[in-house]
Amino acid sequence: MKFGSGAMTNSVAEIAENKAIFVIGSNTTENHPIIALRMKEAVANGAELIVADPRKIPLVKFATLWLRHRPGTDATLLNSIMNVILAEGLEDKKFIDERTEGYEDFVKSIEPFTPEYGAEITGVAADDIVKAGRIFGSAENAGIYYAMGITQHSMGTNNVCAVGNLAMVTGNIGKYASGVNPLRGQNNVQGACDMGGLPNVYPGYQKVDVPANQEKFEKGWGKSLSAKVGLAATEMTGAMLDGSLKGMYIFGENPALSDPNTTHSVKAFKSLEFLVVQDLFMTDTAQLADVVLPGASFAEKDGTFTSSERRVQRVRKAVNSPGEAKTDLAIIDQIYKRIDGEGDLGKTVEASDVFDEAVSFWPAMAGMSYRRLEADSLQWPCPTEDHAGTRFLFEETFNRENGKALFTAVPFVASKELPDKEYPFVLTTGRELFHYHTGTMTRRSSGLNTVAPEAFVEVNPADAEVLGVGDGQRLTVSSRRGSIRLKARVSNIVPPNVIFIPFHYKEAAANLLTSDAMDPVCKIMEAKVCAVKIEV
Amino acid sequence: MINLTIDDKQIEVDEGTTVLEAAKELGVPIPTLCHDDRLKPFGACRLCIVEIAGMPKPVTSCTTPATDGMVVKTVSEKLHRLRKTTVELLLSDHPNDCMVCISSGECKLQELAYLYGIRENRFTGEMRDHNKIDTNPFITREQNKCVMCGLCVRVCEEVQGVGAIGYAERGFEARVTPPFGQNLDCEFCGQCVSICPTGALSGGIWAGKPRGDSVKFTDTTCTYCGCGCNITLRSSGDEVVRVDSDKDNHNRGWLCVKGRFGFEFINSKDRLTTPLIRREKGGQFEKATWEEALDYVAGRFTEIKDKNGADAVAGLCSARCTNEENYLFQKLMRAGIGTNNVDHCARY
Incomplete structure (x- = not known):
């Protein structure tokens, strides 16, 4: 992290005032439809929109320029765009001088990435790379928006660094209507991260292996804590299989369908001595459990969610849970008290009390309370009771020791599994508008399931012709890890040699095929690129 | 800045402000049917007419820019008569089935009929016979209730950027329709449903659900993606019967198909x-x-x-659950069990 924070730097409403917008690795209209409305508004206001995506996503219709790069070549595309910006003198010298470091090494690292070299690697015409550099480099203020198309790669960290470099070199960070903006795929990914749902940090991104942090939380919680960084979800699979991990507690997640290479992860869950799953439904993961606990939906609970733009908002109970289902908070509290051997089992935990405790550990949310959130939502950082919250980050300084943002040289790295003779197609995965994640909720909503009832694979017409496949025909798609059968959707949305499968459908689970190759830094898996073959 | 007078009240507004906007700022109510301040002015319904000193005829306030020294009258016997006639004409071929209409109580036309006390209609005659169309599960179209305000067509084009519907035919037969009268095949965001002033457009899955006093409104946050849209759950007993969103929210009342129509899982029998x-x-x-x-x-x-040892245990918390639940869960793993083996699916 070169700025020292992981969230949208700017706010959604500001998008409408961007002069240029660069969307890469985000199918925004389908995955973040309401954020996409602001992009469309910006275009209507005269902004230039650059979309970089191997698929002809719906947003392309609104774009000034569409860069159809090969899957997995994002960093090279970004580097070659920055090569143009430097070659044409479009960089923001004042911003670079005053607010960044590592610039010289970065400039050197960009030298080889000429538009011609970029074109060779990414498949995008050199002219278009030049155009993109000019549009983004000369815009008064410009924002970058990305999602899993950037991160779910074995070099995902590199990609994110390249995105950051582009914002820094053009001075598009720390100011209104610009920024580096990861769009979070779930209602509360931001909050789950903020609250310490990560193996290396306590709430508020305070590292567990820094003694002062450990001491702070030991004092706050009155317990001695481990200084050892925990296992990332992707590493847990291996630990289950080698027997070092024996018990697991999972709530509100369905990794048996969402994990890349699910055959492998299902085997891992089966090898556990004890698995507890807490969910709304008997999910694929719950079926593997020893104990299943009925949780509550968002409509049945009080609490807060934090959106992509760091906005903390109230969730309010509207209805009672069915049967004996309980809120997840009440269940976790009961288990905690039982394991701890302390606390009154007869007392119900209050969401607002937990909120107060959580924010007391993190200055960025310390100024928030249910009383304030009742009136309106607040965007962190909001350090004090009289602070109005923060629309965009890093106006004065970055969250690094010397306050400066750091350029990172990003080399070309190829995806782990590229097509070959046996597996000649690249599979990329994602979501469609009508479903959400593993479909446990949307496939139980009658309307959504009526218009999007079954899995499909998008195949380019040229490939379909060679394969002799017609639209709607069933075919078998296989990778080195698994095989699924589903209907072909012959479409120009995908380029030749690339196929797309949404991962919502358990009867043809895309993640049986995907690769569990991992980014060495952030431990994300390469769900966006793997090699597959197609049989009729 | 521009100074004008509306109903004897003075107001100063920016250049480009319409008379309707100025009146709204003053708190002077002017009836409208085709206006929504999130869209461009349209001037179709003629209900927002006002009298402006120096102008020979009443003009639509939604399309008239305020000018310096303008003197505006929003209430007069003439305006009342003209507006009432407009509503009467709209009602003349409108099905009089408010009792069973899904939009009863939230219908702007119903409210206008009430305000102008229209019990009987001077303009009885032929009724339109445009079919009820509901070939998709989300959006039910009762074309006979359409007042041709164009809000649905405009929101689809101006906001959603889809342009799934347009106008066809002229005069009495004029109607809103997808190209070539085909079935509606769109993103089903339901922006059109949310903005329709009558019962012409409604949610397919709302049909037959309670709509009156027994319905409770709860403001909350959507459970799907990271946009964080503010929604209002309408529930009856323990059943969620409808989702909508207030236009004063940061998402301006706009939702997507999942947020607006993807709520049935809450009351699924599979729970x-x-x-x-x-x-x-x-x-x-x-x-x-x-x-x-x-x-x-x-x-x-x-x-x-x-x-x-504690590290033989691990937990996955949830990007779909609340901050409080995630906080307490990681505390359970760290302080209760004693391991940092806690993560979630941020990477998927």
């Missing part, structure tokens, strides 16, 4: 309703009481921790 325990590997799930299940879970985790 888990009781704790289940599988006592031995390969065995069947058995129903259990909470006491039993919670004791069993706590006991087994403690056993594993005592035998193999």
Whole structure:
């Protein structure tokens, strides 16, 4: 992290005032439809929109320029765009001088990435790379928006660094209507991260292996804590299989369908001595459990969610849970008290009390309370009771020791599994508008399931012709890890040699095929690129 | 800046402000049917007419820019008569079925008919016979209730950027329709449904659900993607019957198909309703009481921790659950069990 924070730097409403917008690795209209409305508004206001995506996503219709790069070549595309910006003198010298470091090494690292070299690697015409550099480099203020198309790669960290470099070199960070903006795929990914749902940090991104942090939380919680960084979800699979991990507690997640290479992860869950799953439904993961606990939906609970733009908002109970289902908070509290051997089992935990405790550990949310959130939502950082919250980050300084943002040289790295003779197609995965994640909720909503009832694979017409496949025909798609059968959707949305499968459908689970190759830094898996073959 | 007078009240507004906007700022109510301040002015319904000194005829306030020194009258006998006639004409071929209409109580036309006290209509005659069309599960179209305000067409084009519907035919036969009268095939965001002033457009899954006093409104946050849209859950008893969104929210009342129409999972018959325990590997799930299940879970985790160390236990918290739940869960893993093995699916 070169700025020292992981969230949208700017706010959604500001998008409408961007002069240029660069969307890469985000199918925004389908995955973040309401954020996409602001992009469309910006275009209507005269902004230039650059979309970089191997698929002809719906947003392309609104774009000034569409860069159809090969899957997995994002960093090279970004580097070659920055090569143009430097070659044409479009960089923001004042911003670079005053607010960044590592610039010289970065400039050197960009030298080889000429538009011609970029074109060779990414498949995008050199002219278009030049155009993109000019549009983004000369815009008064410009924002970058990305999602899993950037991160779910074995070099995902590199990609994110390249995105950051582009914002820094053009001075598009720390100011209104610009920024580096990861769009979070779930209602509360931001909050789950903020609250310490990560193996290396306590709430508020305070590292567990820094003694002062450990001491702070030991004092706050009155317990001695481990200084050892925990296992990332992707590493847990291996630990289950080698027997070092024996018990697991999972709530509100369905990794048996969402994990890349699910055959492998299902085997891992089966090898556990004890698995507890807490969910709304008997999910694929719950079926593997020893104990299943009925949780509550968002409509049945009080609490807060934090959106992509760091906005903390109230969730309010509207209805009672069915049967004996309980809120997840009440269940976790009961288990905690039982394991701890302390606390009154007869007392119900209050969401607002937990909120107060959580924010007391993190200055960025310390100024928030249910009383304030009742009136309106607040965007962190909001350090004090009289602070109005923060629309965009890093106006004065970055969250690094010397306050400066750091350029990172990003080399070309190829995806782990590229097509070959046996597996000649690249599979990329994602979501469609009508479903959400593993479909446990949307496939139980009658309307959504009526218009999007079954899995499909998008195949380019040229490939379909060679394969002799017609639209709607069933075919078998296989990778080195698994095989699924589903209907072909012959479409120009995908380029030749690339196929797309949404991962919502358990009867043809895309993640049986995907690769569990991992980014060495952030431990994300390469769900966006793997090699597959197609049989009729 | 521009100074004008509306109903004897003075106001100063920016250049480009319409008379309707200026009146709104002053708190002077002007009836409208085709206006929404999130869209461009349209001037179709003629209800927002006002009298402006120096102008020979009443003009639509939504399309008239305020000018310096303008003197505006929003209430007069003439305006009342003209507006009432407009509403009467709209009602003349409108089905008089408010009692069973899904939009009763929230219908702007119904409210206008009430305000102008229109019980009988001077303009009885032929009624339109445009069919009720609902070939998709989300959006039910009752074309006979359409007042041709164009809000749906405009929101689809101006906001959603889809342009799934347009106008066809002229005069009495004029209607809103997808190209070539085909079935509606769009993103089903329902922006059009949310903005329709009458019962012409409604949610397919709302039909037959309670709509009156028994319905409770709860403001909350959408459970799907990271946009964080503000929604209002309408519930009757323990059933969620409708989702909508207020236009003063940061999402301006706009929602997507999942947020607006993807709520049935809440009351799905597939919901888990009781704790289940599988006592031995390969065995069947058995129903259990909470006491039993919670004791069993706590006991087994403690056993594993005592035998193999705290790091033999791990937890996955949830990007779909609340901050409070995630906080307490990581605290359970860290302080209760003693391991940092806690993560979630931020990477998927």
